[in-house]
Amino acid sequence: MKSLALAAALVATASMATAAAEKYVLDASHSQVLFSYNHLGFSTTYGMFSGFEGEIMFDQEDPSASSVTVSMPVKSMFTGWEKREAHFMSDDFFGAEDSDMVTFTSTGIEVTGENTAKITGDLTMNDVTKSVVLDAKLNQVGDHPQAGKPWAGFDATTTILRSDFDLGLFAPFVSDEVAVTISIEAMKAD
Incomplete structure (x- = not known):
């Protein structure tokens, strides 16, 4: 009987430990993934991804x-110039089909301050998966004034190498390093 009570207590404790994380769904209309790279030393070129989906299992007490997890269609890339976008979708770079996705799945979070953390995860792009680290900041958690439900906002940055994802054409003339800036809003799931 004691072992049954102990097992029940362990199950209850485990349930309580995992119950603290709450599911938040990304608000694609207020979330962006921006990227930039140096072009021949003359300028910085910018672009963004939109139309992505994802969820955060957010434990505010123990971040x-x-x-x-986030996924976005490769073809949602926007750079402001159609010919550049067409070149990025060609076999020189992505060779993208409508179903090709960029995904990120976290594998660990290290809290570095009151509202900051390093989020390590697997980034898959162009059929290559590499570990990356995001420097993340919690902007705000609270009730959304219009939606009337809990909302959370985060910013994050990282730098990746195009060549790590078999996208290194023209490097080093066009920088191999790509700076990535992420800003997302997420709503608590119903």
């Missing part, structure tokens, strides 16, 4: 127990 290191949180997780995030």
